Amino acid sequence: MVSQAANRKVALVDQRTVRLSAAKPGDVGVIVEVRAESHPGDHGVGVDELQRRLLEFGFVEGARIEVLHEGAIWRDPIAVRLDDMRIGLRRRDAEDVWILLDAK
């Protein structure tokens, strides 16, 4: 569940806040929120379960993230550097990870 306050907070941040699913290689930033809402029933597991898996892999608020690579077909999946680890994931599973990009 996402609180209304959290929703407002995200809404207030400027356009530097993007979904990880929409990020491009070279994008660097910090994770500001990991939600459990987009496209329920589209991940093979519930959105809450997807959120927990993301969290377990280290997609937590405050983690530094950099998009490193993307696949050849539909630019999917993406490879990210998350703190000290490298992780590959599909864009559709990355929709609920919101990142605040560093100012360029």
Added chain:
Amino acid sequence: MNDLSMRTARIALVGNPNSGKTALFNALTGSRQKVANYAGVTVERKEGQIATPSGRTLSVIDLPGTYSLRARSPDEVVTRDAVLGKLSGEQPPDILVCVADATNLRLVLRLILELKAVGRPMVLALNMYDIAQRQGLRIDLQGLARDIGCPIVTTVATRKRGIDDLVSQAEDLITNGALSAENTWREPDAGQIRDAHRRAQQILKANVRAPERPDTFTGKVDGILLHPVAGLLILLTLLFVMFQAVFTWSKAAGDALGDGFTALGAFVAAHMPGGILTSFLTDGVISGVGSVLVFLPQILVLFFFIILLEDFGYMARAAFLMDRIMGGAGLHGRAFIPLLSSFACAIPGIMSTRVIDNKRDRLTTIMVAPLMTCSARIPVYTLIISAFIPNRSVAGVLSLPGLVMFGLYASGILSALGVSFIMRRLLWRGAVEPFLMELPAYKLPDPLNVVRSLYLRGKIFITRAGTIIFPMMILVWFLSSFPGAPAGASDPAINYSLAGRIGHLLQPVFAPIGFNWQMTVALIPGFAAREVAVATLGTVYAIGNTDAAPGALATTLQHHWSIATGLAFLAWYVFAPQCASTIGVVKRETNSWLWPAIMLVYMTTLAYFAALIVYQVARVFGLG
């Protein structure tokens, strides 16, 4: 309560994947290990023994790698239940050894917090400590040990460093009678996972200083290997080299094994009185087991590459590169490795689907794995191509037989993609599982570990050949040998057997696809292994030794079959489930007869209609 000083203490190794856990297990136990399955599930159970300097015996069990005790795959369920002491048929471990990659502590710290909640005495092994030192990573070991509340040992499993330390630390916990605290572990919710991360972050910040010389090698290599275009080209080149190696390196050994079994069979036949027992030994046991074991060299070469790439850290990249391509057909990126193995033989391929977490993804992969052109099809393809496909060049550079061979491989791959796509649509409308995968840092494979894993794979394959394949072979032999030919019979003995009768009975069914009775009879022993059909065709056409005169059979077939029939036979072999061993392994891996039955039905249907279309179309073109 049971006295630990009196009996063998049990140690369980737990840790993230890619933490070098298995290398540490090997370093601890050396060759004293045993591989089996956990009761009722198809998860590999690896156990070994340590003899400590003080004369105590410790039993070590290597649990499947996991990021969390909140299990998601059958492997992770085993880890969770073993740690909690709830795994049926298993004694709870006395001590946990948590294995961590010293250069990558963040996630494992969260796992450690979960493990601490379980309350068992624990030692943390900071593995790959040499790499951490080389990177200039500073870890305050005392502070870290205090914060997580358990002793820490630094290890370099591949160089056997710190192993004695680890053993004596574990022994200390045993002799000091470290007791289990109450288990307070509960499945965490999102908030608790966040809290645990925060706690892990604090511990990390307090005790670990960022590396002075971080690993830039992995990043640079990924820049090439994960490049959208170059990466795929490199992957394809690698695959090409692998297949070349599988077929060229193993040829001599495979031929030698084949010749050895033939010689053994001939020897037994020559030195025993004729009769049922001799037939059973030569045609049933020796040629049956031999026909499967000839694939051992190919399987070993293939696994050599797979283990090497796995240890280097490339397999995760291959899954990454292939994910979208395979995902379009509803397959998981991880299905790539099992399907690749299936080109040598579907049996190790199906066995290696255990790396796929999700049950449906795993079943889909198992069901399509036999469509990959395994090496047992090659003798059949070669025979038919040499008999019916003129050795002409196409467009000046390509040979027609080569093109046909390529086409057969391609139809296997394309049909596998098609079938998995349809399976997804028909059986499981649900979306595919999330794809989240660590891309580990590249590491040079350790030769000793490669050899050990290879030995293990070989051993598992041979054990399977003994327990699953063998009974199937006996069944097929029985069908092909009983009842025997009557006195003064002029036709080959197989004609009078059950297999022969079934073949004759089925002939009308196979007439529309252009098969004569000799072919339908050959199909039945062909269930033992695909290439056996070649030998059986030799028998029914009374060619005698097909190995000695491979050309003779091809010439005979040219006289007896039309081109349309030959092509239909090829089409049949692309799809038909002509391999009893595969069916046996599917039964074992899925723990039910339902899936092997579905496989049998769908593959036979595909084979029949493919052969029907090929035959009828070829006749229209005047090749009948």
